Amino acid sequence: MIFGEILVACKSNQHNLFNWRHTLKKMKSREIVLRRRPVGIPEESDFLIVEVPRKEPGEGEILIRNIYISVDPYMRGRMVDRKSYTPSFQVGETITGGCVGQVVSSNVSEFQEGDFVLGFGGWREYYLSDGSDLTWVDADALPLQSYLGVAGMPGMTAYVGLLDIGQPQENETVYVSAASGAVGSIVCQIAKIKGCRVVGSAGSDQKVDWLIHELGVDAAFNYKKVADLSAELRKHCPDGIDIYFENVGGEHLQAVLDNMNAFGRIPVCGMISQYNLTEAQPGPTNLSSIIGKRLMLKGFLVSDHRERLPQFMKDMTGWIQSGEIKWKETILEGIENTPKAFIGLFKGENLGKMLVHLTPE
Numbered sequence: 001m002i003f004g005e006i007l008v009a010c011k012s013n014q015h016n017l018f019n020w021r022h023t024l025k026k027m028k029s030r031e032i033v034l035r036r037r038p039v040g041i042p043e044e045s046d047f048l049i050v051e052v053p054r055k056e057p058g059e060g061e062i063l064i065r066n067i068y069i070s071v072d073p074y075m076r077g078r079m080v081d082r083k084s085y086t087p088s089f090q091v092g093e094t095i096t097g098g099c100v101g102q103v104v105s106s107n108v109s110e111f112q113e114g115d116f117v118l119g120f121g122g123w124r125e126y127y128l129s130d131g132s133d134l135t136w137v138d139a140d141a142l143p144l145q146s147y148l149g150v151a152g153m154p155g156m157t158a159y160v161g162l163l164d165i166g167q168p169q170e171n172e173t174v175y176v177s178a179a180s181g182a183v184g185s186i187v188c189q190i191a192k193i194k195g196c197r198v199v200g201s202a203g204s205d206q207k208v209d210w211l212i213h214e215l216g217v218d219a220a221f222n223y224k225k226v227a228d229l230s231a232e233l234r235k236h237c238p239d240g241i242d243i244y245f246e247n248v249g250g251e252h253l254q255a256v257l258d259n260m261n262a263f264g265r266i267p268v269c270g271m272i273s274q275y276n277l278t279e280a281q282p283g284p285t286n287l288s289s290i291i292g293k294r295l296m297l298k299g300f301l302v303s304d305h306r307e308r309l310p311q312f313m314k315d316m317t318g319w320i321q322s323g324e325i326k327w328k329e330t331i332l333e334g335i336e337n338t339p340k341a342f343i344g345l346f347k348g349e350n351l352g353k354m355l356v357h358l359t360p361e
């Protein structure tokens, strides 16, 4: 109604009309809301894009415009209504998560207009923060989006999982599943830096090619083309596996246990093959090999290792500068494509880190 009146008032003045429309548009923010809890692999219809008024920051608040949004496998777990290490998303609420953006206006003295920040505002164009969840990022040192990938949470997951839990020694064999993804691709390269023999698996020939020819892993295979995973691992790891960086679970874990060496270590980072199951699957039938081989399996959450952040940033920056660490990103454009990007994680549609880029109006 109000907009109709504005249209009439501005009928004779196209320039004013444009300004009004522009102002109204600018005062909105689009967000992605959980419409219903997904069953199995999520569908785009499980999400809804909504337009909400863009609030100005109040006392002690900062307004941030998102530039890159992260989609991550762990978010699938948060879409289930159950008690976990992190609270479930509620139906009707906007999905929260990692993002990098720029301060539009600030009523917090530490943050200035124009600052680039890493935050947790999630799947939305704009959000308000009191600053407690924000970290400055240096847009001159690294590309902005890398703070959500190689120099962010996935990179640090690779770092603490491999180095602190896996404890790699020179000449040991490290096997990495989901090896071409955000975490896996960094694990492969840190393991190479530490002098290990590295074997990776991924879900396409293109990914396998990248692992071998660009990341320099010693062997890699397309697990989707393999009939007997255990035999395939035996072929690529003739001296057995000393460290398995677990990203996938299910059949991968079963096949790995057949091939682990005595005193091997398994940092259990994720089990993405299990996240969309609608029925419980039987566990590995060879778990008892853990005893005879004296294996160590340890689940971990990167969020428990914040004290490692300064050392991680120092090492990672050095490795990036020396060219020892390379990375790729798969970037979809526009907030409306965020569900598609998220769902793509479970279909192997990403090479490296999956992200969404938002273009300013």
Ligand SMILES: NC(=O)c1ccc[n+]([C@@H]2O[C@H](COP(=O)([O-])OP(=O)(O)OC[C@H]3O[C@@H](n4cnc5c(N)ncnc54)[C@H](OP(=O)(O)O)[C@@H]3O)[C@@H](O)[C@H]2O)c1
Residues within 6 Å of the ligand: 072, 073, 074, 153, 154, 157, 178, 179, 180, 181, 182, 183, 184, 201, 202, 203, 204, 207, 247, 248, 268, 269, 270, 271, 272, 273, 274, 300, 301, 302, 303, 344, 345, 346, 347, 348, 349, 350, 351, 352, 353, 354
């Ligand atoms: N513990 C922690 O603190 C922590 C932190 C971050 C991530 N994680 C975990 O680390 C793992 C990797 O996360 P990420 O962010 O780096 O994701 P990502 O590897 O970049 O993307 C997910 C990849 O998983 C593979 N995948 C999907 N469904 C699969 C299935 N059913 N079987 C085998 N592979 C499948 C796909 O690659 P292919 O083409 O190779 O199939 C896909 O590209 C996930 O399990 C995640 O939950 C844990």
